[in-house]
Amino acid sequence: MxxxxxxxxxxxxxxxxxxxxxxxxxxxxxxxxxxxxxxxxxxxxxxxxxxxxxxxxxxxxxxxxxxxxxxxxxxxxTVRPPARLPLPGIKHILLVGSGKGGVGKSSVAVGLAASLALDGARVGLLDADVYGPSVAHMLGQGQGRITADAERRMQPIEAHGVRFISMANLSPAGQALVWRGPMLHSAVQQFLKDAAWGELDYLIVDLPPGTGDVQLSLTQNVTVTGAVLVTTPQDVALIDASRALDMFRKANVPVLGVIENMSYFVAPDTGQTYDLFGRGGARSLGLDVLGELPLDIDARQDADRGTPSVLAHPQSAVSLALRQVARTVAGRVSVQTLGSSLTSSPWPDAGSAVFCAA
Incomplete structure (x- = not known):
């Protein structure tokens, strides 16, 4: 039997x-x-x-x-590694980018990292937005300091099951960094290669806005499993998101999909839904929309208090959507690693899904 x-x-x-x-x-x-x-x-x-x-x-x-x-x-x-690890002990590097600031990219990166950790994955989060680091505050560690081990490697701080490194934990609060490109490149390389990340299934990188030095440094020096775009629905955000998409394609970084943040708002007193910035604009990028996240008051307050919304308010609409997005991204990483029946692009057009024929 x-x-x-x-x-x-x-x-x-x-x-x-x-x-x-x-x-x-x-x-x-x-x-x-x-x-x-x-x-x-x-x-x-x-x-x-x-x-x-x-x-x-x-x-x-x-x-x-x-x-x-x-x-x-x-x-x-068991998260399957690629044929060649991008860095010792790290199986997959995932980039979260937007092309512009103010669309909630860092909030999404923190939410994805916390969600994957909640499901049992070993997760790291690199705040590569050197000029405007916010990850440490969102994880409740704005006052934490990066230390070094006996081998003089940076020790990531751990919060909510996520190991992270941010410039906010290396420089005095409120101090502006006035660095040229070579210094940015050196900092990113140190964060990646001179830090004791340990064994990670996923290292999520919160990119700065734009398509500049940090993005080039990352894509040219490590093998990236994939990228996730974050945008809001209106045209001014989509214009820059399309530029970020073009950058990833030119760098041969697979784009796993796009997340539409602040997609709608549900009034807490009436339950009425408002499309404050329009809705559905992310579909115009021609990517699979991984999720539409609502504008949520609790999520904003949770970030200010240093606890990801998926932990503080796990049953809220934005938290449930983030959990599903994180699982979809993890599934797509598995598809890319093990191979699929698709022979051209690993991801379908927007609005479709990757499923086997019944």
């Missing part, structure tokens, strides 16, 4: 990777005793967006095996 169970599992496909669980090496064990099957699946990310679908498909397939009366499904997760 054990062989029959493995054969049944070989008919179950990962909905994103479009291959069966057995050939992907995701079936960690499958045993049966007294009619009860016990199956353990090792997911490609702890933030798997389709975990429930996989579980239902596994149960259905195994229950169809003659003699099986019940099925228990448990899960583990």
């Amino acid at each position: 054990r062989n029959a169970i493995w054969a049944a599992l070989a008919t179950v496909q990962d909905p994103e990777l479009c291959r069966d669980l057995v050939s992907l090496g995701m079936v960690e064990s499958a045993e049966v005793s007294d009619g009860v099957a016990a199956v353990r699946i090792n997911l490609t990310t702890p933030a798997c967006p389709l975990k429930a679908t996989i579980e239902a498909d596994v149960r259905r397939a195994v229950l169809a095996v003659p003699g099986v009366e019940a099925v228990g499904v448990t899960f583990g997760a």
Whole structure:
């Protein structure tokens, strides 16, 4: 019967990777005793967006095996690394960019990092906005200081399960940095290569606005798994987002999709929805829209208080949307790492989704 169970599992496909669980090496064990099957699946990310679908498909397939009366499904997760790590101990580097300031890019980067950590991933966050660092404040560590270990490597600060480095923790509060390009390049290289990040599944990089020195330094010196664009719906933001998109394409950085931030506002007293900046403009970029995040008063207050909204208000609309976006991004990283049935661009046109044919 054990062989029959493995054969049944070989008919179950990962909905994103479009291959069966057995050939992907995701079936960690499958045993049966007294009619009860016990199956353990090792997911490609702890933030798997389709975990429930996989579980239902596994149960259905195994229950169809003659003699099986019940099925228990448990899960583990191992983020698969690429053929070559971008940095020692770091499996994937993900960039979060916008092209312009004021669209909530840093808030989204913090939310994505906290969400992935909540799901069990090992996450780092690099605040590469050297001139306007805000990550430390949003994580409640604005007064923290970066220290060095015995090997004189910078020790990231940890908050809410996320290891991070920010210039805010290296320079006096309120002090302006007046640096030219070479100094920016040197700082970014130190943050990446001279820091004791440890073992990370994902290192998220919060980019500064624009398409300048920091972006060039990153894309030319490390292998980036992918980038996520953040924009608000109005034209003035989309114009700069399109420039950031062009930069990523010229640097051969895969763009995983776009997040439309401040997409709408729901009045807390009436429940009425207002499209303050328009809505749906992100679709004009021709990318898959990963999520539409509402303008949320609690999320703003949570950032000021130093606790990510996904922790402070986990059931709010913006937190639920961020959790789903993070899982979608993690799934797409798995698709890119393990390969998919798509042969041209790894991501479809806006509005569609990556799923296997039924």
